[in-house]
Amino acid sequence: MSRKRVLGVLAAAALIAGCSGTTAPEQAGVPPVPDRLPALVFAKNGALHISEPAGSPSRALTDGPGDTDPTVSPDGRRVAYVHRMNPEEPGGELRVLDISSGESRRLVDPAALVPRFDGDQTQITTPRWSPAGDRIAFLKATYGGGGFLLTAAADTGEVTAPPEPLFADFGYSWSPDGRRIAWSGGRSDVSPVDVSIYTVGETSTPVARDTNATAVSYSPDGRSVVFANADATGSAFADIPFELREVGIYSVGPGERPVPLLAGAEAFADVQALPAGAVAVTVWTGDQRRKDIAIIENGNRRDVAEAPGDAPAPAWMVADAGTLVAYIGTDADRPLLIREADDAPIRLDTAADAYAWGPTEAGK
Numbered sequence: 001m002s003r004k005r006v007l008g009v010l011a012a013a014a015l016i017a018g019c020s021g022t023t024a025p026e027q028a029g030v031p032p033v034p035d036r037l038p039a040l041v042f043a044k045n046g047a048l049h050i051s052e053p054a055g056s057p058s059r060a061l062t063d064g065p066g067d068t069d070p071t072v073s074p075d076g077r078r079v080a081y082v083h084r085m086n087p088e089e090p091g092g093e094l095r096v097l098d099i100s101s102g103e104s105r106r107l108v109d110p111a112a113l114v115p116r117f118d119g120d121q122t123q124i125t126t127p128r129w130s131p132a133g134d135r136i137a138f139l140k141a142t143y144g145g146g147g148f149l150l151t152a153a154a155d156t157g158e159v160t161a162p163p164e165p166l167f168a169d170f171g172y173s174w175s176p177d178g179r180r181i182a183w184s185g186g187r188s189d190v191s192p193v194d195v196s197i198y199t200v201g202e203t204s205t206p207v208a209r210d211t212n213a214t215a216v217s218y219s220p221d222g223r224s225v226v227f228a229n230a231d232a233t234g235s236a237f238a239d240i241p242f243e244l245r246e247v248g249i250y251s252v253g254p255g256e257r258p259v260p261l262l263a264g265a266e267a268f269a270d271v272q273a274l275p276a277g278a279v280a281v282t283v284w285t286g287d288q289r290r291k292d293i294a295i296i297e298n299g300n301r302r303d304v305a306e307a308p309g310d311a312p313a314p315a316w317m318v319a320d321a322g323t324l325v326a327y328i329g330t331d332a333d334r335p336l337l338i339r340e341a342d343d344a345p346i347r348l349d350t351a352a353d354a355y356a357w358g359p360t361e362a363g364k
Contacts, residue, residue, distance in 0.1 A: 036320045039358035043068040046087050054338055072358040074133045092123045107157040113140045126170050132178025146186015160201045171215035175222045182225040184213040192242050195227050208252045210243035215271040224253040226279050228268035262296045270313035280316050304341050306330050317357040326355050
């Protein structure tokens with residue numbers, strides 16, 4: 001089946017789902033959604049849902065009341081997520097759900113995590129499943145600007161902490177082999193941060209010092225780290241000791257100097273390295289009310305879509321149907337959309353606050 005045919009089928013199926021709700025049954029005369037598209041798990045109104053394959057009517061995985069931040073295991077069988085009994089209060093435990101049986105269990109209790117501080121209201125945020133499948137990384141967050149980077153065994157929940165606490169930005173990234181994590185320093189002010197590589201359970205080594213990095217991503221071959229650097233060239237930054245000041249998208253490997261992949265005056269975020277040297281990013285508009293979703297290839301930027309400025313980061317997936325992206329659209333009802341980079345978007349649902357792709361069939 002051709003790519004155009006795949007997305008045409010998706011459009012028909014998604015139209016039915018959009019007209020009758022996320023649990024709409026199949027209707028006669030509508031072709032089935034191709035099985036070769038990966039699943040998409042998303043959080044909406046405090047509960048998790050799955051569209052499997054993406055574009056088909058979704059079903060609920062949990063009933064809330066405060067479930068968010070899903071991440072799917074490499075075999076596609078489990079979902080790790082943050083669960084809060086009261087969505088309005090701080091806190092949140094890390095849970096793992098079996099997609100087939102629907103059984104959910106607590107993996108990590110935030111109250112047991114270190115380091116601890118007086119008056120600490122710890123919450124777990126931003127879980128990410130290791131590509132190796134054996135560990136789940138997450139942040140122990142206490143206030144804005146990031147959190148302490150930790151990992152837990154996916155089967156037992158045993159937590160591994162670095163020898164020295166690592167306060168990381170939310171935009172960290174696993175290496176393809178699941179042994180290392182690229183991260184940049186979290187902060188609540190304007191100060192230089194390092195881009196570093198943490199070998200799980202061992203040490204963390206800077207690969208780019210005193211940057212203004214805002215997001216990082218491991219390259220698919222695991223040889224380099226791509227990151228977005230915010231502008232630090234104006235007079236307001238003159239007395240702040242940044243080593244890398246110019247705005248842009250950079251690539252760096254151990255023992256190397258950062259190499260610019262794209263320069264410009266824009267503010268970049270939400271970096272995701274793609275195959276063949278391409279990089280997906282978001283680019284803030286001047287008033288930051290919206291951001292462009294773009295792909296950088298060979299030093300050129302190609303805009304793919306547009307999202308609200310406060311929307312979650314796009315989720316990218318390279319699948320048989322092409323390079324897919326899930327994101328929040330700019331319509332008033334904030335639709336959850338998927339699209340192949342060169343085709344029209346497919347509407348899945350509305351008002352999702354987090355989402356994650358499952359693996360492709362080849363990746364299971």
